[in-house]
Amino acid sequence: MNTAVNTAVNTADETAQESAAGAAGKARTGAGLTAETLAERHRQTLDDAVAAVRSRAYWSAYPESPKAYGEDGAARGRAAFESLRGGRFRALADQPGTDGWPGGEESPYGFALEIGYPHPDPEVLLPAMRAASAGWRAAGPAVRALVCLEILARLNERTMEIAHAVMHTTGQAFGMAVQAGGPHAQDRGLEAVACAFAEQTRLPARAGWSKPQGRRGALELHKEFVPVPRGIALLIGCNTFPTWNGYPGLFASLATGNPVLVKPHPRAVLPLALTVAAARETLAEAGFDPNLVALAAELPGEGLAKELALRPEVRIIDYTGSSAFGEWLERHAVQARVYTEKSGVNTVVIDSTGDYQGMLANLAFSLSLYSGQMCTTPQNLLIPRGGITTDAGPKSYEEVVADLAAAMRKLLADDARAGALLGAVVGPGVLERVAGAPALGEVALASRAVAHPEFPGATVRTPVLLKLDAAAPEAEEAYHRECFGPVAFAVAVDSAEHAVALLRRTIAEQGAMTVGGYTTSPEVERQLVEACLAECAHLSLNLTGGVYVNQTAAFSDLHGSGGNPAANAAYTDAAFVADRFRFVEIRRPA
Amino acid sequence: MNTAVNTAVNTADETAQESAAGAAGKARTGAGLTAETLAERHRQTLDDAVAAVRSRAYWSAYPESPKAYGEDGAARGRAAFESLRGGRFRALADQPGTDGWPGGEESPYGFALEIGYPHPDPEVLLPAMRAASAGWRAAGPAVRALVCLEILARLNERTMEIAHAVMHTTGQAFGMAVQAGGPHAQDRGLEAVACAFAEQTRLPARAGWSKPQGRRGALELHKEFVPVPRGIALLIGCNTFPTWNGYPGLFASLATGNPVLVKPHPRAVLPLALTVAAARETLAEAGFDPNLVALAAELPGEGLAKELALRPEVRIIDYTGSSAFGEWLERHAVQARVYTEKSGVNTVVIDSTGDYQGMLANLAFSLSLYSGQMCTTPQNLLIPRGGITTDAGPKSYEEVVADLAAAMRKLLADDARAGALLGAVVGPGVLERVAGAPALGEVALASRAVAHPEFPGATVRTPVLLKLDAAAPEAEEAYHRECFGPVAFAVAVDSAEHAVALLRRTIAEQGAMTVGGYTTSPEVERQLVEACLAECAHLSLNLTGGVYVNQTAAFSDLHGSGGNPAANAAYTDAAFVADRFRFVEIRRPA
Structure with a gap:
């Protein structure tokens, strides 16, 4: 693991938050991706995203025009995609507990991808992910948010590569794969980070409490409120929008301190494998354990999602897919908080x-x-x-x-x-x-x-x-x-x-x-x-112009209401993030 | 049902909220407990409570000193309590679907209460509660909060009567029954109302959205965000703190628009029966259907909580009690959002x-x-x-x-x-x-x-x-x-x-x-x-003075972390209220 800094923050509240965490964990210092660097790069974006979520006005952090990704962006993206084909997905070779490299994706455009991805031994991978958790918790909400924004920035840089991966797993046309698979998905991820950050800082990190007792003088306490994660989060990806539907849960869980295990749809692994690789690389550079994010590819017919969903270490599940399996998760994975987007009739x-x-x-x-x-x-x-x-x-x-x-x-x-x-x-x-x-x-x-x-x-x-x-x-x-x-x-x-x-x-x-x-x-x-x-x-x-009923915009439109059988959650409201962490209160006499 | 006003509000946001609701439902006018009256009485308290929840500093709305309730308050409370003994609890005679009047409470101080309470036919009562819902939804979050504060104010007026009811069902000493059963419980209820109000107004009621499209001009939409309830909420009360542990769930659900069915512990019915009666009386005076809150007393050995908990109309459950039944609820009442406080080892x-x-x-x-x-x-x-x-x-x-x-x-x-x-x-x-x-x-x-x-x-x-x-x-x-x-x-x-x-x-x-x-x-x-x-x-x-590990103060201390087996929720954080309602978005071309 690399060394790095994750202590600097730039508001009083968050400094206190850090300090509370630091009392229990440890402050890191060193080279690599420092908190100061992260704050310089991303603090304004985070603040703007928090403001956009509140105003619901139009806002976006990542350009949707393909031109923004360079004149030869599409060609370079394609070359990067092609270079991944025909072998193991080597960027994840360092994941612990890998006991096989299944693959088998077929492009809806008529060819096989022939890429193998890590299949986990949960007895090895899940403990490694849990072990990664304490340092991430101790970093506090601001540093976690900034690291998530760096991951998103790196995903944005690779938009054209991810677009080809999305196109050849989902069948989306290239133009749509660029937008929905790239910047629009990244915006949804950023929206989740912004909501998670806002939610974790709604209580003050520290508070004084003084209760008058008449002549006896006041009772006085000093209180700290520290957000702590729930446990391992499992993201079960879908075939049609692996990044757009995956990023909200992934980033909401990660930003609230939880390790995230990504179990992609077997026909749409590559977009999420690239995402996991970017997350692990960024986490390591920032001095955190890369096992905070891992990929779990499944063997044909294995039913890995079912197995992982019932593990006691798994405390959060995000799922997009059929109603049948979504309802199964809601009924059986009772040890976890389950967020589902299932099917409906529009x-x-x-x-x-x-x-x-x-x-x-x-x-x-x-x-x-x-x-x-x-x-x-x-x-x-x-x-x-x-x-x-x-x-x-x-x-x-x-x-x-x-x-x-x-x-x-x-x-x-x-x-x-x-x-x-x-x-x-x-x-x-x-x-x-x-x-x-x-x-x-x-x-x-x-x-x-x-x-x-x-x-x-x-x-x-x-x-x-x-x-x-x-x-x-x-x-x-x-x-x-x-x-x-x-x-x-x-x-x-x-x-x-x-x-x-x-x-x-x-x-x-x-x-x-x-x-x-x-x-x-x-x-x-x-x-x-x-x-x-x-x-x-x-x-x-009465939509008659260039806005369509099937499109929702991050930071403004809610996706899913969470109140009818099609979904039990919405991207991204407070309910989507507020229960992914808990506050621990520590009180002492003042 | 009485007539009344529920339209007046006093901030721009809420006016818009009302208007959105009014578009779907209807604005009421008439005599009775008007929205203006409610706002005059309670708006400042609501705002102060919202501020207190954020600052976590000491704050309380209801005096805890027995002196505040009059020199003969205790005696008058006792007389009121005694007058209820030996008969049916008549204040709930108007509840629909009552098919029996079970009782059987025994005071831990050595006598029988001999009061009978309404036992429901769910096939009649639950539809009546659902029918009450639309008008309450259309009232919007501000009016709902103010009506809840009026209920709490009336409960506060009856603190001494409720204290005797608490004492003779829980065994609490009178002094504790006054404070924990009265103002401290009312503070916890108010805290839940404040959190629910803050949560429902986090999205703007209306927003404009304008997405630049280069030379083609902007795409423009007008959006509304309307909080809507989940469905019927079931409160399963406990024996030891029926009001203190009951009010957070009751008021969180009611303030977010849900009808609440209260199923008290068979040995501690009276405190919640008095609460339900005060709520029904207030709702009716404010022009709402009193069936928004109802009591469900159970027959000996009936297991009514189990039956009600699995009803499809029940979408929220709040429970305090044994881990065995709490875990049963979490496993089986999967149609509902279940909030439990179970047991632990401190x-x-x-x-x-x-x-x-x-x-x-x-x-x-x-x-x-x-x-x-x-x-x-x-x-x-x-x-x-x-x-x-x-x-x-x-x-x-x-x-x-x-x-x-x-x-x-x-x-x-x-x-x-x-x-x-x-x-x-x-x-x-x-x-x-x-x-x-x-x-x-x-x-x-x-x-x-x-x-x-x-x-x-x-x-x-x-x-x-x-x-x-x-x-x-x-x-x-x-x-x-x-x-x-x-x-x-x-x-x-x-x-x-x-x-x-x-x-x-x-x-x-x-x-x-x-x-x-x-x-x-x-x-x-x-x-x-x-x-x-x-x-x-x-x-x-290091508590060595007048603050004790077993006491928590509303607006500052969290009760339960929601992250270990003793409880899956905390009084009262955002997670406790955010999923009791959902936002519906309505968008139109601007």
């Missing part, structure tokens, strides 16, 4: 609009982006059977569906443009659902295979749009469950009121990450708002 | 002291207060076999134990004084443990029965102090588990280091609400601090 209620073309374009884009493989993509479009009113005159249900299908067809007409929007199909399950979709309803828009200009082996499909009538007995079986991937249902309903009732039932029973609504009626808007407040789901109203 | 490490007499007096008081029936009372005193250093010269293990026994004997020599400190034994389990204690070790101080001057049927016992040597194989079986009640173990250990090692193991395996330490050695102090940070337990060092 609904858009279409009642009326003052911008028909804008609505169609917005919906067409939302349904097409990343082939509908986002947890936030709309699935059910509820449209009154008698049609809707628009700025372009009344439109029948049939017209709305036909016009939406036409908008999607137009948006995806050109193969190159379609590929850049759709990306590739992430796995065989999605492909099966696309193939089986025509049996579920009347096809308004059929899926077609798109040829990728660069990767002939890529599996690219346009979305299917199906027509259903809510009055038909068999319709509910199709739309009242999640059909993950590029399959959307245009469901004819009796009225706006019927749509709202269906929306409420869908959220309550299936969960929802997002709800969309189009209406010019104050009464329907009121009903939509009331439904979303009562069932606890986020609502986007 | 340790005091005695290494050395600069005030030997002060230490002995402090410990004697701590062990005697309420017959050791506090979750925070020390159980194990770890003393080096070779003795300790003190300002009065070196003291052998034998001398320390003998001197402590003498201090306790002296403190409790006078029956009247002893009774006022000890209170009565809360139940048969405690009495059995006192009777069985001499078999567990060498008796340094025997328990004696104390005659109560006023209540000849009162069961009052002084504490037992037992000597054990940690080296003896059978000793661990005695001290390494909870022995709730007036039984303490003076355990001879090898050294301070051995004591710290035992302390760590005890916290890790048995949990601890409190840890005490006496030392003049910086090295031993460092070890104690490190042990408590590593195992997550609150530490009180």
Whole structure:
């Protein structure tokens, strides 16, 4: 382990915090990545992030334009990605307790990655991670936050390499992989660090307490409040957004003092392996034990997540994936605080609009982006059977569906443009659902295979749009469950009121990450708002421009409400961070 | 339901919050307890409480001196208490779904209360509580907080009546019942309201978001963030401190918008029945549905808590009691967020002291207060076999134990004084443990029965102090588990280091609400601090005056760390309130 400094801080509160920690642990000094250096580089960013989280105004720390990463950034990133292929992921060779190097990732663009990653012996790795904990706890919240920001800065520098890793594990188009896999994920990580820092410094590090006792003089105590971690945190990664969905939990746990074991989805290991390597390298340079962050790749069919989730050392779990396994975790990993993002059924209620073309374009884009493989993509479009009113005159249900299908067809007409929007199909399950979709309803828009200009082996499909009538007995079986991937249902309903009732039932029973609504009626808007407040789901109203229902922005939008079956947590609110650590109080006579 | 106003608020943020809620629900107007009245009465108290929670300095809203409650306050309180005896608790006659009136409380002072309380049909009561929810949600966090403060003010007015109810259900001495059952409990409730209010207003009610898009102009959205409740909260009360341990969960849940169902311990119903009645009365006067708070008394042997805890409508549970049932709740009530205070084994490490007499007096008081029936009372005193250093010269293990026994004997020599400190034994389990204690070790101080001057049927016992040597194989079986009640173990250990090692193991395996330490050695102090940070337990060092390890003060001290087996939550930190509600975001084009 390298030597370094982790004592300098620059506010009175944090100095006291350090001192409290120092009384129990030890202050480090030496060369390497010093606390002064870290504060110079990142203190302003941390303060700005804390302020942004409070104001919810637009703010971002990491540029989303690919240009910001250099003219040959994409090429250099690709070269770095290629150099990793065909061997062990050597940057993690120093992880203790590695007893195998499983791999097996297949790019949705049609080739095998052929990279092996460390498989852990938990009896060796988990004790090493626990042993790493005391020094990290003693560093205090400010130093922990600054080290996390340095990790994020190094991830940002490697955005283009990570983008290729994201693209070839998730199937995201390169442009999306750059943004969602890079700066947007980094922003979500920074947001978690900011929230964790704010939460750990909400109590003063030290306080005087003086209780009057009349003539007897006051009772006087000196008190310290020290944030301490819960234990090892387990991050269970997902296939579609390994960094974007992974960073909030990873950085929230690490910033609150917990070691983090990262168990990636077996089809999307590389983006998180690069992340773990950057974290370990930074921690070591700052004088901390790199085993505070480790990777746990799994053998085929091993069920490693289940095994790790029940270990008594694991006290926090972050999970993104299927509802079945998320619910299993919530029921069985009772020794841990479990944060889940599971699946849901997202609904858009279409009642009326003052911008028909804008609505169609917005919906067409939302349904097409990343082939509908986002947890936030709309699935059910509820449209009154008698049609809707628009700025372009009344439109029948049939017209709305036909016009939406036409908008999607137009948006995806050109193969190159379609590929850049759709990306590739992430796995065989999605492909099966696309193939089986025509049996579920009347096809308004059929899926077609798109040829990728660069990767002939890529599996690219346009979305299917199906027509259903809510009055038909068999319709509910199709739309009242999640059909993950590029399959959307245009469901004819009796009225706006019927749509709202269906929306409420869908959220309550299936969960929802997002709800969309189009209406010019104050009464329907009121009903939509009331439904979303009562069932606890986020609502986007009348989006007709360049903001889409399936996109949320760090520092401003909450992702998931935590109050319906789709997720029990939100990125990133106080509840997401406040229980990842506890305060210990030490009191002495003054 | 009465009419009233719940719209007025007095900061910009909250006005916006109201407005957001009003868009979905409805603003009420009319007579009764208006929001303006509530704000006039309580806004300053709320703001002061929020400030106190942040500063952790001494602060209290409710006077703890009995004099503050009138010269004849005690007598009037007793008369009010007596008038409730021998019949149904009529103030709750209007609760829906009541299908029986079970009772059966026996005062530890030797008489039956003979009061019957409503037993619910959950199929009727729970839907009525859910139906009450929407209006309370729409009121917004400020009005909810002010209504909670009005409830607390009315409870404060009835402090003396509640004190008699607490005394004759818990066995607390009257003086303690006044303070701990009245103002101290009310302070803990207010603290929870302040934390809940602060948490719900951490996000702005409204925010503008403008993302630059270069030449294309900015993307602009208007966003609202509305706190919404989780669902019905279940409070499972305890026998010893029904109000002090009950108010934090009750008020945290209610202030965050959740209806609260109170299931008291069958031996301590009256204090919570009075509380529920005050809450219902206040809610109705303020124009809200009184079914937001209800009482659920149980039939003998019914196991009502288990039944209610698994109801899908119940989304929050607060529990104080045995570890066995607390762990059952944590394992089985997975549909709910479960906050538990269970049992633990509290340790005091005695290494050395600069005030030997002060230490002995402090410990004697701590062990005697309420017959050791506090979750925070020390159980194990770890003393080096070779003795300790003190300002009065070196003291052998034998001398320390003998001197402590003498201090306790002296403190409790006078029956009247002893009774006022000890209170009565809360139940048969405690009495059995006192009777069985001499078999567990060498008796340094025997328990004696104390005659109560006023209540000849009162069961009052002084504490037992037992000597054990940690080296003896059978000793661990005695001290390494909870022995709730007036039984303490003076355990001879090898050294301070051995004591710290035992302390760590005890916290890790048995949990601890409190840890005490006496030392003049910086090295031993460092070890104690490190042990408590590593195992997550609150530490009180060198208390020799009028502050005791088993007492915590609202707004400053945390009660429970939430990070060891004794409790999974603390009164009251952000983690205790942040997940009782969720934010729903509503966004629209600006």
